[in-house]
Amino acid sequence: MKKFIGIASFLLLLVGFSCKKENTATPAEPVKEITGSWRIIKALRNGTDLTTRFDFSAFRIKFSDGNYTIENPVPFIVNKPGTWKFDDPVYPFNISFRTGSDSATSAIQYPVVGGVRNLVVSFSPGCQSNIYEYTLQKEN
Amino acid sequence: MKYFKSTKIQNYLVRILATMIVVIIISCSMTIDSVVQPPSVNGGEIIPVTLNVKIETNEGQTSKLMIAVLVPKIWKASQKIKASFTSSVSSGPQQMTLIPAGTAAPKGNGLDWPAYLANKIGNGGNLINDWEWIAFYSNADYALGGNKTETATVSLQIPTTDDNVAFKLGYVVANSTDGLSGTDRYGSYFTGCFRVNGSGDLIDFCNPQLATVEPRTSQDNDIVTINFDAGVATNKLETSSAIYLCGKGFTTRGDSVVVCAANQQSKLTSLGAGRWRMDIWPRQFFMQTNDTTHLTRIEYYFTDITGNVKVGYGGGNTPFVFTFKCQ
Structure with a gap:
């Protein structure tokens, strides 16, 4: 009987000390960082892939702290330098560009593809019925 | 079972079955x-x-x-x-x-x-x-x-x-x-x-066209695809091995710009079977750098490398016309 009580007490202690408070804190979503130079890696017009049909290779958009510049423009939401901002720095759904008195907003996605962060913007540079979707990738 | 093995009976069964299927199909x-x-x-x-x-x-x-x-x-x-x-x-x-x-x-x-x-x-x-x-x-x-x-x-x-x-x-x-x-x-x-x-x-929409433009409604700041289908009608470029775009852009200023050199920028891509395609940004192609000036329409031909052989609307000498407008 004494042996049984001893084993039971040991198991009880083991169970008691093995309990640890669960860490339920949600990891903080990082602020979406787009500073740097981005190039077009995919371009769709009304769902038609134009990536290899039109020369997008020289286009660059360079984001810095609240500002952007564009090199070798192609039909895009903006073609002149200016300022930019997300509607939400952590969970952005839209990006706004302002150049002089003009402004334009694009819906964005921010997927990671193959371990690389992409920025997908959609807009209409000409007729509103023509929807373009560019996938931008940051240059190293 | 002997009855069902008879060829005659089998034929009757097939006919009855076929008739039933037809009746069902027709009656729906x-x-x-x-x-x-x-x-x-x-x-x-x-x-x-x-x-x-x-x-x-x-x-x-x-x-x-x-x-x-x-x-x-x-x-x-x-x-x-x-x-x-x-x-x-x-x-x-x-x-x-x-x-x-x-x-x-x-x-x-x-x-x-x-x-x-x-x-x-x-x-x-x-x-x-x-x-x-x-x-x-x-x-x-x-x-x-x-x-x-x-x-x-x-x-x-x-x-x-x-x-x-x-x-x-x-x-x-x-x-x-x-x-x-x-x-x-x-x-x-x-x-x-x-x-x-x-x-x-x-x-x-009804008749095959020598030239088509996509998207059909576009502005000069869209990327516009110009297609040439040399096989749909008799024309002087049916057998040409290279096709070039020769165009004139008309602006809101009232002037026009001609771009008609046969070079890499104006060369169409062959898709095979006499079909050719070119994707242009009209503002760039017709050298429009002033933001306040827009192209209203373009008139264009397809040419060979010499520029001497031109094909326009219906295969003739009248240029194709595309007007920039939205719906």
């Missing part, structure tokens, strides 16, 4: 027996259309009647078409309502009616990919008895715009239970080339 059919519409209207007028529909049933069913119309997108007709019908199972005119986009079609694998119709029925031979199916349901459900033949006379009022259009109108009749699940469950009808005598460049 929906058909558009005829379409009454004018051959043309003037731009902006309404096209009055009458569809004479026959419905044959083999078993009782309660469903809504579905009518769909194939029209050019440029008409923006979805909210404007008026659809109604009279039938042998109802009294007086019966109203129909546009089926909202995104409403799943029955047995359509999740597709809505416009997508389902585009997949299953197609474009009716319209060669420019700028059309849409617009579908309507009857406001009421109708109970049809088994082994009955019923008729419906559908009335459609289709509005047009001032655009100059040649288009093959299409119609489909089906019901809200069977959808397009079998060729016997719906009827379709495509007309010949219907003309709207409007203004501006002719938008010809």
